[in-house]
Amino acid sequence: MILDLDIGNTLSKWRLKDADSSEIRSRGAVWTREEWRPGADIPDLDVVEAVRISSVARAAVLDETVGLLRRRVRHVHVARSTAEALGVVNGYAEPGRLGVDRWLGALAGYQLAGGCCAVDCGSAITIDFVLPGGQHLGGFIVPGLRLMKESLKLGTRNVAIDPESEADELLEPGRRTVDAVNHGIYMAAVSAINRIYSEVCDQEGVALPMLLTGGDARVISRGVQVPHAVWPDMVYGGLEARFPLTLAERAGKMAGAPRVPDPVSLEKIRAGLAFSMLL
Numbered sequence: 229m230i231l232d233l234d235i236g237n238t239l240s241k242w243r244l245k246d247a248d249s250s251e252i253r254s255r256g257a258v259w260t261r262e263e264w265r266p267g268a269d270i271p272d273l274d275v276v277e278a279v280r281i282s283s284v285a286r287a288a289v290l291d292e293t294v295g296l297l298r299r300r301v302r303h304v305h306v307a308r309s310t311a312e313a314l315g316v317v318n319g320y321a322e323p324g325r326l327g328v329d330r331w332l333g334a335l336a337g338y339q340l341a342g343g344c345c346a347v348d349c350g351s352a353i354t355i356d357f358v359l360p361g362g363q364h365l366g367g368f369i370v371p372g373l374r375l376m377k378e379s380l381k382l383g384t385r386n387v388a389i390d391p392e393s394e395a396d397e398l399l400e401p402g403r404r405t406v407d408a409v410n411h412g413i414y415m416a417a418v419s420a421i422n423r424i425y426s427e428v429c430d431q432e433g434v435a436l437p438m439l440l441t442g443g444d445a446r447v448i449s450r451g452v453q454v455p456h457a458v459w460p461d462m463v464y465g466g467l468e469a470r471f472p473l474t475l476a477e478r479a480g481k482m483a484g485a486p487r488v489p490d491p492v493s494l495e496k497i498r499a500g501l502a503f504s505m506l507l
């Protein structure tokens with residue numbers, strides 16, 4: 229079995245992948261600040277022959293996790309942001325400073341779709357752009373839904389947006405604090421994504437396919453007008469592309485990859501942008 233780990237600021241996600249069949253056997257998540265102890269919530273390391281890790285948590289969390297794993301597992305691969313990989317050129321002046329989850333998302337998106345806009349809706353919402361030739365432009369970082377809500381300190385932090393809510397309901401003015409906050413932050417997130425996408429496509433003269441991932445991807449997806457696909461395993465896809473282990477991975481296949489969405493025309497994007505400036 230291969231153990232893939234995606235350690236974010238909020239949740240540490242894991243999945244077990246069969247090295248022979250390339251099938252995903254199980255998955256789970258634990259809070260990042262918690263210690264990784266054998267128990268019901270984490271996979272049995274005895275069956276694991278290789279681990280691949282993406283981590284943006286504090287260095288100490290990664291060091292501890294890697295230390296624990298190296299004692300039990302033969303191959304431990306830790307992803308790093310580099311100046312170039314798999315045809316993508318990192319847009320950061322200091323490439324190593326780009327969050328590795330963003331880098332892996334950009335690599336997966338490029339491998340799947342060529343140029344892309346990769347949006348990761350987690351503790352932060354990150355919006356990264358890769359041009360069709362592989363140049364990563366850099367990106368945008370906005371606080372995620374949960375962080376925005378907590379920063380208001382209005383006592384509404386424990387009432388999350390119902391992930392089943394329809395976008396239409398969330399776009400109405402709230403008539404009590406919790407709704408005013410939830411609808412406000414939802415509007416902030418989706419309008420930032422819509423606007424940033426249009427601005428950058430306009431600047432670069434290219435309509436890019438958009439891919440969404442992260443814990444809030446599904447609910448945010450409903451408010452994003454740009455054609456896009458949700459790919460919950462996008463960061464894992466970057467790990468597969470960067471450290472291919474199975475036959476399918478060596479052939480360039482990433483588990484759970486969606487159909488590439490057809491972007492609308494650049495003319496339409498520009499018309500939308502011009503319209504929003506007039507208002």
Ligand SMILES: Nc1ncnc2c1ncn2[C@@H]1O[C@H](COP(=O)(O)OP(=O)(O)O)[C@@H](O)[C@H]1O
Pocket residue numbers: 235236237238239240349350351352372373374375441442443444
């Ligand atoms: N069951 C859940 N537990 C915690 N957060 C959740 C859950 N479902 C959705 N979320 C949302 O997902 C976000 C975490 O998403 P994730 O992509 O795992 O973030 P990160 O990679 O930063 O840890 C939270 O901030 C929260 O808004």
Ligand SMILES: CC(C)(COP(=O)(O)O)[C@@H](O)C(=O)NCCC(=O)O
Pocket residue numbers: 236237238284325326327328329330348350351352353354369372
């Ligand atoms: C921006 C992030 C905090 C997002 O992390 P996440 O929300 O997925 O936990 C992470 O990618 C990070 O720590 N990046 C380093 C700074 C940068 O990318 O510029």
Ligand SMILES: [K+]
Pocket residue numbers: 329348349350351352353354442
């Ligand atoms: K994120």
